[in-house]
Amino acid sequence: MLPTEVAKKVVRPVLVGTCFCFILIAVEAKSSTAEEVVGRRQFSDQLVIPEPFVEDELAFPSILHIVRPRRGDEARTRTTQLGAELKKRLTADLEVSLGGSFSELHPDGQPTTTGFGNLEVGLKYQFLRDPSREAVASIALNWEVGGTGRAAAGAESFDTFSPSILAGKGFGDLPDRLAIFRPSAVAGRLGADMPTRASSRPVTAGGAEVRHPDTLAWGVVVEYSLPYLMSTTNLNLPAPLNGLVPLVELDLRTGLDRGQSGRTTGTTNVGAVWIGKRIQIGVETVVPINERSGKNVGIRGFVRFDLDLVLGERAGRPLFGPDH
Numbered sequence: 001m002l003p004t005e006v007a008k009k010v011v012r013p014v015l016v017g018t019c020f021c022f023i024l025i026a027v028e029a030k031s032s033t034a035e036e037v038v039g040r041r042q043f044s045d046q047l048v049i050p051e052p053f054v055e056d057e058l059a060f061p062s063i064l065h066i067v068r069p070r071r072g073d074e075a076r077t078r079t080t081q082l083g084a085e086l087k088k089r090l091t092a093d094l095e096v097s098l099g100g101s102f103s104e105l106h107p108d109g110q111p112t113t114t115g116f117g118n119l120e121v122g123l124k125y126q127f128l129r130d131p132s133r134e135a136v137a138s139i140a141l142n143w144e145v146g147g148t149g150r151a152a153a154g155a156e157s158f159d160t161f162s163p164s165i166l167a168g169k170g171f172g173d174l175p176d177r178l179a180i181f182r183p184s185a186v187a188g189r190l191g192a193d194m195p196t197r198a199s200s201r202p203v204t205a206g207g208a209e210v211r212h213p214d215t216l217a218w219g220v221v222v223e224y225s226l227p228y229l230m231s232t233t234n235l236n237l238p239a240p241l242n243g244l245v246p247l248v249e250l251d252l253r254t255g256l257d258r259g260q261s262g263r264t265t266g267t268t269n270v271g272a273v274w275i276g277k278r279i280q281i282g283v284e285t286v287v288p289i290n291e292r293s294g295k296n297v298g299i300r301g302f303v304r305f306d307l308d309l310v311l312g313e314r315a316g317r318p319l320f321g322p323d324h
Contacts, residue, residue: 035053035054035055035056035089035324036051036053036055038053038129038130038131038134038135038136038168038170039130039131039132039133039134039170039172040131040134040172040228040231040232041134041170041172041185041225041228042225042227042228042275043136043168043170043185043187043223044223044225044245044247044273044275044280044282045057045273045280045282045302045304046187046221046247046249046273046282047062047249047269047271047273047282047284047300047301047302048219048249048251048267048269048284048300049166049187049188049189049219049220049221049249049251050124050140050142050164050166050189051166051168051187052126052136052137052138052166052167052168052187053126053129053136053138053168054087054089054092054093054094054095054124054125054126054138055087055089055095056087056088056089056306056307056308056315056316056317057086057087057304057305057306057307058084058085058086058087058304058305058307058310059083059084059085059086059087059099059302059303059304060083060084060085060303061082061083061084061302061303062082062083062084062085062101062300062301062302062303063080063081063082063083063300063301063302064079064080064081064083064286064298064299064300065078065079065080065081065298065299065300066078066079066286066294066296066297066298066299066300067079067294067295067296067298068294069288069291069292069293069294069295069296075107075108075109075110076107076108077105077106077107077108078105078106078107079103079104079105079106080103080104081101081102081103081104081117082101082102082103083099083100083101083102083117084099084100084101085097085098085099085100085120086098086099086307087122087307088307088315088319089317089318089319090318090319090320091318091319091320091321092318092321092322092323092324093125093126093127093129094123094124094125094126094318095122095123095124095125095126096121096122096123096124097120097121097122097123097124098119098120098121098122099119099120099121099122100116100117100118100119100120100149101116101117102114102115102116102117103115103116103117103153103154105153105154113152113153114153115149115150115152115153115154115155116148116149116150116153116155117149117150117153117154117155118144118145118146118147118148118149118155118156119144119145119148119149120142120143120144120145121142121143121145122140122141122142122143123140123141124138124139124140124141124166125138125139125140126138127139128167129324132173133169133170133173134169134170134171134172134173134185135167135168135169135170136167136168136169137165137166137167137168138165138166138167139163139164139165139166140163140164140165140166140191141161141162141163141164142161142162142164143159143160143161143162144156144159144160144161144162145159146158146159146160146196156195156200156212157197157200158195158196158197158200158212159195159196160193160194160195160196161193161194161196162191162192162193162194162217163191163192163194164189164190164191164192164217165189165190165191166187166188166189167187167188168185168186168187168188168221169185169186169187170182170184170185170228171183171184171185172228172232179232182228182229182232183224183225183226183228183229183232184222184223184224184225185222185223185224185225186220186221186222186223187220187221187223188218188219188220188221189217189218189219189220190217190218191216191217191218192214192215192216192217192256193214193215193217193253194214195212195213195214197212198211198212198258199211199212199258200212211258211259211260212258213255213256213257213258213259213260213261214255214256214257214258215253215254215255215256215260216253216254216255216256217252217253218252218253218254219249219250219251219252219266220249220250221247221248221249221250222247222248223245223246223247223248223273224245224246224247225245226241226242226243226244226245226246227242227243227244227245227275230242240274243274243275243276244272244273244274244275245272245273245274245275246271246272247270247271247272247273247284248268248269248270249268249269249284250266250267250268250269250289251266251267251269252264252265252266252289253265253266263292264289264290264292265288265289265290265292265293266288266289266293267286267287267288267289267293268287268289269284269285269286269287269300270284270285270287271283271284271285272284278305278306278309279303279304279305279306279309280302280303280304280305281301281302281303281304282301282302282304283299283300283301284299284300284301285297285298285299286298286299286300
């Protein structure tokens with residue numbers, strides 16, 4: 001059960017109702033679009049690590065519920081976050097995205113605070129797409145626009161830039177003796193988070209100075225696609241197992257300076273994504289990797305669907321130039 005009356009009255013009904021509506025839409029939809037398909041493989045979307053492919057997609061809702069640990073003068077805080085993200089291809093290999101979130105923060109012994117987070121703007125260029133090797137890679141830049149959200153809800157007043165390299169590889173080219181591993185795939189990110197301010201005195205810290213180090217952002221995803229397994233064997237799984245992709249995401253950040261050099265925080269996220277007809281639904285548990293990252297297990301989930309379901313067929317093609 002979510003921690004407050006606001007969450008119970010707003011967040012849960014939105015999540016359940018949206019999931020139900022989108023599943024009904026998916027039943028009538030046509031076959032999935034090709035942005036996530038590389039060779040014989042359809043990569044699933046990921047809940048934490050950004051995908052290495054470009055696409056036309058709307059993610060709503062994305063939800064996260066977790067207890068954040070006490071840091072300095074900040075109290076331990078129960079956090080529920082509801083987010084959305086729009087992705088649109090400008091060309092067949094270039095994507096722009098807009099994202100945002102609404103948070104409810106419940107610090108121990110203090111009143112609940114709600115508010116919007118900062119706007120996030122993304123740009124991604126896919127420079128590799130190799131169907132024979134089921135390989136895909138991109139470079140990406142994310143910009144968190146400081147001051148566009150509510151400071152009391154944790155939004156920073158300064159910008160943060162996050163360049164990264166994203167890559168994915170399926171194992172459909174393994175030899176016959178390793179055929180059981182062909183449905184497997186890996187993906188990863190190597191990048192950095194670079195705040196434009198070295199320190200600040202945020203409202204949530206009670207006026208105490210908080211330092212903002214540059215960090216190395218890195219992670220890996222391992223998935224096993226049951227739809228891929230069914231396409232290469234005589235196995236016939238019932239719904240919903242026939243669309244399930246179990247996955248594990250390791251999301252890490254290592255400090256580089258400002259008193260945090262060498263200190264790593266992050267989460268292990270274990271769950272699955274269900275791939276339907278132009279819709280994907282994912283759920284993961286969120287497990288901190290060490291005490292600095294927290295002590296409480298959380299949960300996250302999303303519903304994502306192809307953009308042309310609501311904006312028409314043209315919305316599923318690049319704005320400029322031909323498709324793949």
